[in-house]
Amino acid sequence: MRCVTSVALLAVMAAPALAQQEPRLWVDGAWARPQADVARPSAAYARLVNHGSDTIVIRRIGCSTAGRAEIHETVTENGMVRMRQVARLSVAPGDTASLRPGGMHVMLMALRTPLVAGQTFTCTLFVRGGGHVDAEFTVRAP
Numbered sequence: 001m002r003c004v005t006s007v008a009l010l011a012v013m014a015a016p017a018l019a020q021q022e023p024r025l026w027v028d029g030a031w032a033r034p035q036a037d038v039a040r041p042s043a044a045y046a047r048l049v050n051h052g053s054d055t056i057v058i059r060r061i062g063c064s065t066a067g068r069a070e071i072h073e074t075v076t077e078n079g080m081v082r083m084r085q086v087a088r089l090s091v092a093p094g095d096t097a098s099l100r101p102g103g104m105h106v107m108l109m110a111l112r113t114p115l116v117a118g119q120t121f122t123c124t125l126f127v128r129g130g131g132h133v134d135a136e137f138t139v140r141a142p
Contacts, residue, residue, distance in 0.1 A: 024050065024051040024052030024053075024056070025048055025049070025050055025051070025052070025056050025058075025091065025125065025127070025133045026048075026049045026051055027046050027047070027048055027049075027125070027133060027135035028046065028047040028048075028049060029045075029046055029047050030044065030045070030046035030123075030135050030136060030137040030138065031044065031045055031046070031137060031138050031139070031140050032044035032045070032065075032106075032108065032115055032121075032137050032138070032139050032140075033115070033139070033141070033142060034114075034115050034116060034117050034139050034140070034141060035108075035111060035114060035115045036114045036115075036116075037114070038110075038111040038112070038113065038114055039111075040111075041107050041108055041109045041111070042066075042107075042108045042111065042115050043101070043105045043106065043107060043108065044063070044069075044099070044105065044106040044108055044123065044137050045099045045100050045101065045105055045106070046099050046106075046135065046137070047096055047097070047098055047099070048089075048091055048096065048097040048098075048099065048125075049091075049095075049096045050091040050092060050093055050094065050095055050096075051094075052093055053093050054093060055090055055091065055092050055093065056090070056091045056127055056128075057088050057089070057090050057091075057127060057128035058071065058088065058089040058090075058091070058125050058126070058127055059087075059088050059126055059127065059128055060126045061106060061123055061124065061125050061126065062123065062124045062126070063106070063108055063121060063122070063123040063124075063137070064112075064121045064122045064123070065108065065111060065112055065113060065115065065121040066108040066109055066110060066111055066112065067109065067110030067111070067112065068109040068110050069106055069107065069108055069109070069123065070085050070086075070106070070107050070109070071085070071086040071089050071099075071104065071105070071106055071107075072084060072085055072086060072104070072105055072106075072107045073086050073103065073104045073105075074102055074103055074104070074105075083107070086104065088128075089104070101142060106123065115139045116139060117139050117140055117141060118138070118139065118140070119138070119139040120136050120137065120138050120139070121136070121137055121139075122134055122135065122136055122137070123135050123137055
């Protein structure tokens with residue numbers, strides 16, 4: 001009986017610590033471009049809002065519809081517009097990171113199926129510290 005009480009007490013005491021590890025990141029307006037050809041990549045966009053008191057660092061992303069997903073930024077170098085992968089995306093407390101056409105975005109590569117308007121899929125944003133946030137994206141024309 002004493003062992004059961006101790007285990008129960010430990011679980012109750014640990015619950016607040018576990019709850020604090022969940023990121024306070026909200027994903028708003030998530031959408032992706034249609035793509036009929038699975039051999040070609042597509043792009044996804046959203047607003048990432050940090051409602052927590054700590055900086056949230058997104059270290060990678062995985063999407064159910066793509067074999068590989070990466071956060072990219074659009075940059076101009078020597079008069080050429082290029083995309084390059086962002087290793088980590090930091091969102092400060094109270095700030096918003098906008099993933100939008102012509103700027104930072106999620107590249108969806110090695111598509112598993114064509115992306116058809118109206119379809120939805122899930123992306124998981126993995127954050128520093130081991131937490132993650134799942135977000136539903138809707139395929140639609142820009």
